[in-house]
Amino acid sequence: MIDFHSHLVPGVDDGAADVEQARAALAELRGQGVHTAITTPHLSGALTKHPGKLRARLDRVEAQWKELRDIAAGHDPGLRLELGAEVMLDTDTPDLSDPRTRLAGTAFALVEFPRMLVPVNAEQTLSYLLERGWTPIVAHPERYPNLHEELRDAAEWRRMGVRLQVNAGALMGRFGREAQGRAWRLLRLGWADYLASDYHARGRLALAGARDLLHSRGGEEQAALLLETNAARLLTGEPPLEVPPLEVPPPLWKRILRRGE
Ligand SMILES: [Fe+2]
Numbered sequence: 001m002i003d004f005h006s007h008l009v010p011g012v013d014d015g016a017a018d019v020e021q022a023r024a025a026l027a028e029l030r031g032q033g034v035h036t037a038i039t040t041p042h043l044s045g046a047l048t049k050h051p052g053k054l055r056a057r058l059d060r061v062e063a064q065w066k067e068l069r070d071i072a073a074g075h076d077p078g079l080r081l082e083l084g085a086e087v088m089l090d091t092d093t094p095d096l097s098d099p100r101t102r103l104a105g106t107a108f109a110l111v112e113f114p115r116m117l118v119p120v121n122a123e124q125t126l127s128y129l130l131e132r133g134w135t136p137i138v139a140h141p142e143r144y145p146n147l148h149e150e151l152r153d154a155a156e157w158r159r160m161g162v163r164l165q166v167n168a169g170a171l172m173g174r175f176g177r178e179a180q181g182r183a184w185r186l187l188r189l190g191w192a193d194y195l196a197s198d199y200h201a202r203g204r205l206a207l208a209g210a211r212d213l214l215h216s217r218g219g220e221e222q223a224a225l226l227l228e229t230n231a232a233r234l235l236t237g238e239p240p241l242e243v244p245p246l247e248v249p250p251p252l253w254k255r256i257l258r259r260g261e
Pocket residue numbers: 005006007086139198
């Protein structure tokens with residue numbers, strides 16, 4: 001599997017606190033079958049408007065990441081570790097011209113909205129990024145409690161060319177029942193382009209569990225696209241493939257009734 005959303009760089013955000021925690025997190029990723037990871041420290045979009053401050057922040061993060069990458073290479077050469085960022089859209093006009101603000105230097109940028117709410121100007125900010133040739137991937141859309149009930153905003157973002165990354169743990173209910181409902185709904189509609197962990201270097205990684213859950217619901221094809229193929233395409237700068245809507249079997253009682261027909 002490939003995972004492009006995590007917080008593993010030690011001491012730069014609310015993810016891994018130190019090198020020990022980061023090493024344990026890498027072991028967890030590898031243990032669940034991740035062969036490539038892009039780790040994505042939080043980055044304020046507003047900071048990108050201050051070139052000096054931005055450079056200082058990115059230099060520090062990059063130096064820490066290089067140390068971690070070397071540790072990973074020494075311990076487990078089977079794990080490729082790339083650097084990205086999760087950009088908080090706390091400004092209408094973030095400047096993502098430094099490749100380190102994007103995912104492994106590609107044109108794809110992982111973005112999130114402040115205060116865990118979709119702002120009224122979300123489309124405007126996403127358009128601003130698209131117009132400059134960067135493709136925003138909205139991280140964990142299912143976690144926004146004010147996402148439209150029929151997911152109308154998510155539909156509009158997709159129409160614009162924005163991509164959606166659902167958190168693997170949301171499928172298992174790790175972010176509450178409402179987020180879980182929205183996550184499965186996105187999969188049933190075929191609107192999720194990627195699954196990723198958003199791992200903060202603590203507890204169990206949700207990737208293998210989400211994959212197994214998808215398999216148990218007949219979603220082998222979707223799991224392969226969401227956890228491997230589309231992320232591999234991201235790394236080579238290609239858009240994700242369409243993920244077929246996940247067919248959910250009818251409830252057990254309906255199946256039992258049908259058997260008696
Ligand atoms: Fe994150």
